[in-house]
Amino acid sequence: MPELILGIETSCDETAAAVVADGHDVRSSVVSSQIDIHARYGGVVPEVASRAHVEMMVPVVAQAMVEAGVEPGDLTAVASTVGPGLIGSLLIGVSTAKSLALVWDRPFVAVNHLEAHLYSAFLEDQDLELPLITLLVSGGHTMLVLMEGHGQYRLLGQTLDDAAGEAYDKVARYLGLGYPGGPAIDALAAEGDPQAIAFPRGMKNDGYDFSFSGLKTSVVNHVRKNPDVDTADVAASFQEAVVDVLITKARRAMAETGARGLCLAGGVAANSSLRQRALDVAAEDGLKAFIPSRSMCTDNAAMVAAAGFHRFGSDGPAALDHGANSSLRLPTLT
Numbered sequence: 333m334p335e336l337i338l339g340i341e342t343s344c345d346e347t348a349a350a351v352v353a354d355g356h357d358v359r360s361s362v363v364s365s366q367i368d369i370h371a372r373y374g375g376v377v378p379e380v381a382s383r384a385h386v387e388m389m390v391p392v393v394a395q396a397m398v399e400a401g402v403e404p405g406d407l408t409a410v411a412s413t414v415g416p417g418l419i420g421s422l423l424i425g426v427s428t429a430k431s432l433a434l435v436w437d438r439p440f441v442a443v444n445h446l447e448a449h450l451y452s453a454f455l456e457d458q459d460l461e462l463p464l465i466t467l468l469v470s471g472g473h474t475m476l477v478l479m480e481g482h483g484q485y486r487l488l489g490q491t492l493d494d495a496a497g498e499a500y501d502k503v504a505r506y507l508g509l510g511y512p513g514g515p516a517i518d519a520l521a522a523e524g525d526p527q528a529i530a531f532p533r534g535m536k537n538d539g540y541d542f543s544f545s546g547l548k549t550s551v552v553n554h555v556r557k558n559p560d561v562d563t564a565d566v567a568a569s570f571q572e573a574v575v576d577v578l579i580t581k582a583r584r585a586m587a588e589t590g591a592r593g594l595c596l597a598g599g600v601a602a603n604s605s606l607r608q609r610a611l612d613v614a615a616e617d618g619l620k621a622f623i624p625s626r627s628m629c630t631d632n633a634a635m636v637a638a639a640g641f642h643r644f645g646s647d648g649p650a651a652l653d654h655g656a657n658s659s660l661r662l663p664t665l666t
Contacts, residue, residue: 339637343417411640489540
């Protein structure tokens with residue numbers, strides 16, 4: 333009998349539930365996005381996000397169970413993201429998952445959101461060979477992780493200030509492109525010249541950590557000094573600077589760690605330029621690049637269920653008094 337995990341994800345502004353068998357077979361994946369709700373504010377409003385989760389949580393879970401064709405008694409466990417993320421949003425998902433686990437008499441599994449992103453690749457290619465370098469880039473995180481085995485990670489580097497996705501949102505807001513900024517800049521960049529403006533590449537050749545706040549400031553200053561500049565050129569040049577730094581560091585990490593390939597994860601992994609560059613450098617170096625489908629880049633519960641499957645196998649169930657932690661870190665090897 334397959335091990336069926338119901339995953340629940342509410343770390344930010346997506347209410348999601350999914351049923352996954354044996355850590356890779358997605359039986360259902362339902363995501364209710366709040367983008368239209370938050371677009372009027374130019375970004376995610378935590379209190380608004382929490383209220384939307386309360387409204388959508390039960391119907392989303394019900395839909396995931398129906399689409400998977402399973403009953404509560406068929407489940408092996410109920411897994412939920414416990415952090416990091418917006419604390420109010422996290423509490424909705426954690427409370428729901430623990431309540432269902434209690435009522436259905438199923439084990440509860442606590443899942444780290446960052447670890448869940450690492451498992452999104454295995455949902456679409458379970459034959460990936462370890463060790464792997466995963467470039468996790470989203471609105472809240474930018475990290476280079478060496479995945480040596482299941483549950484065995486080494487954090488090579490992370491952002492020291494703005495995450496890449498956060499920089500995209502801030503630059504898009506300044507340019508009047510709306511929210512979310514990533515897709516807007518990616519689309520506009522296709523019409524511009526990525527070499528038009530020589531924006532800085534912060535820390536490009538300095539270790540594995542990242543810094544994007546200086547790039548954001550440079551964009552603002554350039555537009556202020558050159559009000560007639562082509563916005564498409566600004567978008568393309570900004571994107572080129574971000575992708576250049578991300579890929580340069582990821583490529584160096586693959587070479588220096590002996591990794592067998594590169595995986596992208598997180599919302600920014602949907603960026604067209606980043607996806608193409610990852611494929612290009614991996615091919616040039618004789619390695620494999622795994623590029624997840626765009627639906628698996630953004631927050632979803634299938635990745636939570638996949639990570640929950642492996643965590644349940646290694647650690648067993650979590651206590652029902654396990655709380656949410658908005659600043660939870662990726663569990664790494666010491």
